[in-house]
Amino acid sequence: MVHVGSHQTDHPAKERASTVGSTLIEAVEVSAGYDNRRERTRLIALRDISLTVTQGEFLAIVGPSGCGKTTLINMIAGFVKPLSGVVRVRGAEVNGPGADRAMVFQDYALLPWRTVERNVEFAIENRRGYVPKAERRRRIADALGLVGLVGFEKSYPHELSGGMRQRVGIARALVGEPEILLMDEPFGAVDAMTREAMQAELEKIIAETRQTVVFITHSIDEAITLGDRIVVVSNRPGTIREIIDVDLPRPRFDERNDVKRSARFGEIRSHLWALLSDEALGAKSGSVTQQEGETR
Amino acid sequence: MTHVVPADQSTQRAAQTETITVSRYAPFRSTAITIVNLAVFFLIWELIARAELINALFFPKASAMFAAIYNGFADGTIWPELSHSVSNFMIGLVISIVIGIPVGLLMGASRIADLILSPYVWAMASLPRVALIPLLILIMGFDNSMQLTIIVLSAVFPIMVNCMAGVKTVDPSLLRAGRVFGTSRLQTYSKIILPFTLPFVIAGVNQGIARGLVGMLIGELLGGGGNGLGFLLDRAGDQFDAPMLYAVLILLAIMSVGLIQSMRWLEQRAAPWRDTART
Numbered sequence: 295m296v297h298v299g300s301h302q303t304d305h306p307a308k309e310r311a312s313t314v315g316s317t318l319i320e321a322v323e324v325s326a327g328y329d330n331r332r333e334r335t336r337l338i339a340l341r342d343i344s345l346t347v348t349q350g351e352f353l354a355i356v357g358p359s360g361c362g363k364t365t366l367i368n369m370i371a372g373f374v375k376p377l378s379g380v381v382r383v384r385g386a387e388v389n390g391p392g393a394d395r396a397m398v399f400q401d402y403a404l405l406p407w408r409t410v411e412r413n414v415e416f417a418i419e420n421r422r423g424y425v426p427k428a429e430r431r432r433r434i435a436d437a438l439g440l441v442g443l444v445g446f447e448k449s450y451p452h453e454l455s456g457g458m459r460q461r462v463g464i465a466r467a468l469v470g471e472p473e474i475l476l477m478d479e480p481f482g483a484v485d486a487m488t489r490e491a492m493q494a495e496l497e498k499i500i501a502e503t504r505q506t507v508v509f510i511t512h513s514i515d516e517a518i519t520l521g522d523r524i525v526v527v528s529n530r531p532g533t534i535r536e537i538i539d540v541d542l543p544r545p546r547f548d549e550r551n552d553v554k555r556s557a558r559f560g561e562i563r564s565h566l567w568a569l570l571s572d573e574a575l576g577a578k579s580g581s582v583t584q585q586e587g588e589t590r
Numbered sequence: 591m592t593h594v595v596p597a598d599q600s601t602q603r604a605a606q607t608e609t610i611t612v613s614r615y616a617p618f619r620s621t622a623i624t625i626v627n628l629a630v631f632f633l634i635w636e637l638i639a640r641a642e643l644i645n646a647l648f649f650p651k652a653s654a655m656f657a658a659i660y661n662g663f664a665d666g667t668i669w670p671e672l673s674h675s676v677s678n679f680m681i682g683l684v685i686s687i688v689i690g691i692p693v694g695l696l697m698g699a700s701r702i703a704d705l706i707l708s709p710y711v712w713a714m715a716s717l718p719r720v721a722l723i724p725l726l727i728l729i730m731g732f733d734n735s736m737q738l739t740i741i742v743l744s745a746v747f748p749i750m751v752n753c754m755a756g757v758k759t760v761d762p763s764l765l766r767a768g769r770v771f772g773t774s775r776l777q778t779y780s781k782i783i784l785p786f787t788l789p790f791v792i793a794g795v796n797q798g799i800a801r802g803l804v805g806m807l808i809g810e811l812l813g814g815g816g817n818g819l820g821f822l823l824d825r826a827g828d829q830f831d832a833p834m835l836y837a838v839l840i841l842l843a844i845m846s847v848g849l850i851q852s853m854r855w856l857e858q859r860a861a862p863w864r865d866t867a868r869t
């Protein structure tokens with residue numbers, strides 16, 4: 295495999311800082327679908343998606359259930375081949391997963407026969423992305439600390455709650471310090487309080503490491519508090535309905551300067567809400583959740 | 591509640607565990623229950639037989655059966671046959687495992703191997719074993735190798751089919767996790783596919799044991815080799831020796847329960863992540 299990027303040098307963050315703003319991920323008129331050989335039909339999941347993500351950007355993706363968000367992130371990850379169009383990372387066409395991209399899976403995808411710490415280790419022990427054993431201990435401990443799973447190192451996934459499993463998946467994606475984090479509803483199964491704490495933690499990590507994030511969520515508030523831009527995907531076949539710039543100052547998780555109370559936050563929120571309820575009504579399947587009681 | 595929870599309060603909490611006391615006698619409790627249970631069973635058996643509710647020709651007293659076991663071991667009629675059967679069975683099982691697991695894994699992993707082999711495997715897996723006896727006698731005579739062959743033919747296919755099913759049903763998102771986190775082809779097998787398949791392998795071997803025991807018995811009953819537990823069973827039937835007949839059945843039951851139990855023990859060792867519902 296080709297080593298894209300040089301994130302394993304001593305100062306990946308510094309290096310990234312110098313290139314912040316340049317195009318990192320690029321999708322050009324991409325369509326994707328799934329063939330059903332039995333019925334000889336093809337379900338078009340995404341149509342004509344064009345999108346760029348710049349270095350260091352936090353891109354949030356929202357849209358009704360089944361509109362193709364996972365398909366889009368899977369194309370960037372390199373699991374799904376586009377039917378037409380092209381996806382590029384650093385100018386090179388994506389034709390498989392690479393060391394520069396790590397993923398948090400919507401269905402966690404933990405190895406049930408491994409303990410929590412061994413699951414996290416999985417990201418840094420294989421042929422690609424190998425980290426020497428001596429350093430792994432420290433990295434795993436750090437990653438588990440970040441997601442609040444200290445004390446559960448020796449537990450098996452079946453002994454954890456859904457939200458805890460999800461956090462193992464997040465730790466596994468963070469531990470290798472990849473250049474690009476692909477996160478498919480990473481906080482979908484955790485409670486509101488833990489969720490906020492983890493959002494704050496994620497923002498802090500990103501500010502330090504300058505990682506680029508593509509983040510799928512069903513929560514409007516989460517998209518606004520985390521995203522630099524928000525892509526709204528329409529009903530299937532998914533097209534880009536709108537891309538919204540979130541021009542709120544960072545850090546967003548700052549007790550003295552609560553962005554959620556700002557007028558701008560409210561504006562973006564009601565705009566997004568209108569867009570998504572429009573889409574949801576079109577599909578007759580509400581999939582948009584509103585975090586209750588957060589803005590008053 | 592617009593307020594952000596400080597990270598170190600809500601995310602850094604450690605696992606809270608308390609020590610619990612487990613009675614020292616807890617492991618023995620189920621053993622004790624089993625012993626009492628069996629004792630009651632044989633006692634009722636004895637009482638029914640003594641009341642002569644059922645013809646003693648079909649239903650001997652439990653005590654007579656135990657006497658038959660004791661005498662059989664004492665005068666050397668049982669032991670040679672038992673050891674013949676057990677060693678034959680174990681050899682047959684080992685051969686089946688050595689052939690069945692790799693072939694099954696190969697069929698699961700390679701479409702071509704599956705396409706080529708599956709007609710034969712499925713035909714052999716579903717064909718009643720007894721149907722093969724005349725052919726095998728024709729080829730191998732009343733030799734021991736005939737009995738061994740029928741054991742292998744009985745046990746190998748369930749093992750193969752289960753291994754294949756295991757590889758084929760590997761969770762696709764685990765394979766994706768492997769690709770994201772950079773496993774090589776070999777690592778994909780050793781770290782994802784094989785551990786995932788292990789429970790299927792064990793289930794296959796369990797089925798192989800059950801089917802192999804049937805194969806062992808039909809080989810000994812119909813093969814006319816003149817040895818093994820099947821032969822004892824056959825002879826006891828011919829001689830209307832009901833206590834001996836029941837004695838052999840009990841020995842067979844002990845043998846199969848012992849094998850199945852040791853597989854369960856192995857399963858708990860090999861796949862500790864699966865014992866969610868147990869204990």
Ligand SMILES: Nc1ncnc2c1ncn2[C@@H]1O[C@H](COP(=O)(O)OP(=O)(O)OP(=O)(O)O)[C@@H](O)[C@H]1O
Binds near residue numbers: 358360362
């Ligand atoms: N492996 C697959 N085979 C066939 N169809 C698929 C497959 N994966 C997804 N689809 C279809 O593609 C469409 C888009 O699916 P996708 O998983 O991308 O949606 P999503 O936006 O992530 O939805 P959700 O928010 O519910 O996770 C769906 O209608 C689904 O039926």
Ligand SMILES: [Mg+2]
Binds near residue numbers: 363400478
């Ligand atoms: Mg999805």
